[in-house]
Amino acid sequence: MDINCSGKLALVTGSTDGIGFAAARALLATGARVIVNGRTQAKVDAAVAKLGDGAHGVAADLATAEGCAALVAAAPQVDILVNNAGVFQPADFFDTDDATWDRHWQINVMSGVRLARAYLPAMERAGWGRVIFIGSESAFNIPVEMIHYGVSKTADVAVARGLAKRMAGTGVTVNSVLPGPTLSEGVAAMLADEQAKTGKPLEEVAADFVTAHRPSSILRRAATTEEVANMIAYVASPLASATTGAALRVDGGTIDTIM
Known part of the structure; x- marks a missing residue:
């Protein structure tokens, strides 16, 4: 099977590290050119340098409508849009204020809405395009430790499904990809205290987290960012x-359903 995206231009938001960076690297390997995005120029430049030929970057903060507009102004048309930019912040429901809810909504949901609204019309005119929202198994297994995050990811899946129907018959596809626990830099930071306390390797600490907090996992470990990126590239x-x-699930079987 030859996954070939030669001649295509891809934009991967939030791609200076984690799943986004792995997705950018995977898409480059298919022959696509890739626009890397992050909030700061320094992080964008560092990621582009690591990725090499075929990658260039646009720094823009997608938490605001103005940041999304700046990104579109810098890259007016793309063939592949990967809405990966996102945040997660564990917090009990009763300690989660409006600002936290709004931050998750603006970054996790509205950035993708705004960019899809900007890029889909040209994809439709071209008769080809791909829009991918990075959801989460938390869209279905709402995590009690961050309900606000789960709600935002449920919204991503709903937006992707609705847009797919809106683009019916155009040659443009819209899907969501649902990672389970994944060993990104963000997850590593979340587990840093436990790793320091136990002295265990990060992979083992992550597996313990999966066992304790995602007991329905069949994989019984955290996925790698590359494993998630393989699905995105396809x-x-x-x-x-x-x-x-x-x-499309890359959740290690965490969502307990056969569909």
């Missing part, structure tokens, strides 16, 4: 032309 490719409106 869905972004011409090979996935009959896959649209789908919530």
Whole structure:
């Protein structure tokens, strides 16, 4: 199977590290050119330097409508949009204020809404395009330790499904990809205290977290960012032309359903 995106231009938001960076690297390997995005120029430049030929960057804070507009102004048209930018912050429901809810909503949901609204019309005119929202198994297994995050990810899956129906028959596909616990830099930071306390390797601490907090996991470990990026690269490719409106799981079987 040859996953070939030669001649395509991809934008991966929040791609200076984690799943986004892995997705950018995977798309470059398919022959696509890739726009890297992050909030600061320094992080964007560092990521572009690591990725090498075919990558260039645009620094923009997607937490605001103005930041999204600046990104679109710098990159007016793309063939592949990967809405990966996101945040998560564990907090009990009763300690989660309006500002935290709004931050998760603006970054996790509205950044993707705004960019899809900007880029989909040109994709439709071209008769080809790919939009991928990075959701989460938390969209279905709402985590008690961060309900606000789960709600935002449920919204991402809903937006992707609705947009797929809106783009029916155009040659443009819209899907969501649902990672489970993944060993990104953000997860590593969340587990840093436990790793320091136990002295265990990060992978073992992550596996303990999965066992304790995602007991339905069949994989029984955290995924790597590369494992998630493999799915993104496939869905972004011409090979996935009959896959649209789908919530595609890279969750290690955490969502306890056969669908």
